[in-house]
Amino acid sequence: MTQNKMKKKEHNSAAVFLDRDGTINVDTGYMSDPEALELLPGAAAAIKELNLKRIPVVVVSNQSAVARGYATEEQVESVNARLIELLDAEDAYLDALYFCAHHPDDGCVCRKPAPGLIDSASEKHSIDTARSYVVGDKRSDMELARAVGATAVMVMTGLGEVELKRSEKAPDFAAADLGKAVKWILAQMENETA
Numbered sequence: 001m002t003q004n005k006m007k008k009k010e011h012n013s014a015a016v017f018l019d020r021d022g023t024i025n026v027d028t029g030y031m032s033d034p035e036a037l038e039l040l041p042g043a044a045a046a047i048k049e050l051n052l053k054r055i056p057v058v059v060v061s062n063q064s065a066v067a068r069g070y071a072t073e074e075q076v077e078s079v080n081a082r083l084i085e086l087l088d089a090e091d092a093y094l095d096a097l098y099f100c101a102h103h104p105d106d107g108c109v110c111r112k113p114a115p116g117l118i119d120s121a122s123e124k125h126s127i128d129t130a131r132s133y134v135v136g137d138k139r140s141d142m143e144l145a146r147a148v149g150a151t152a153v154m155v156m157t158g159l160g161e162v163e164l165k166r167s168e169k170a171p172d173f174a175a176a177d178l179g180k181a182v183k184w185i186l187a188q189m190e191n192e193t194a
């Protein structure tokens with residue numbers, strides 16, 4: 001499922017790629033019930049800040065629950081629709097949302113840390129990945145950032161604290177939550193254009 005509100009631009013733009021579970025919403029495990037979806041505090045406000053600055057926000061999410069038989073693809077789509085609805089209630093939106101429904105053993109090109117989701121998004125929406133950011137709570141999100149040459153930002157929500165301790169390589173920045181991550185990213189972007 002993709003949601004596309006982005007306008008075609010002459011130059012490729014820097015984007016913020018966001019993990020879903022544990023980064024935007026509370027991670028309750030393989031999520032199949034849209035009614036159970038709960039945004040993390042400050043997540044919608046953080047996304048709104050990016051929206052106001054016209055910085056593309058693209059969700060990239062592993063949803064192996066589908067391949068594992070814990071959720072149907074339709075259920076994952078309805079959870080995503082609920083996410084968009086909850087964000088909309090706080091005047092925030094996603095420019096696009098991509099997910100991988102495969103099993104880790106499938107060897108697909110889209111399950112993070114493989115770059116398939118970001119590759120598709122970047123081609124479709126003219127994104128410059130080297131100037132972009134990946135925010136997530138897992139090592140696989142940080143590995144994804146490195147795979148596409150983006151800046152890796154780890155949030156301490158979700159599994160972040162545990163995953164940070166297990167990381168061999170430190171992320172470019174560790175943020176308490178998505179709000180703090182976005183503040184740091186915006187400061188980096190301003191430095192870049194200054």
Ligand SMILES: [Mg+2]
Nearest residue numbers: 019021022137
């Ligand atoms: Mg996550």
Ligand SMILES: [Zn+2]
Nearest residue numbers: 100108110111
């Ligand atoms: Zn996949």
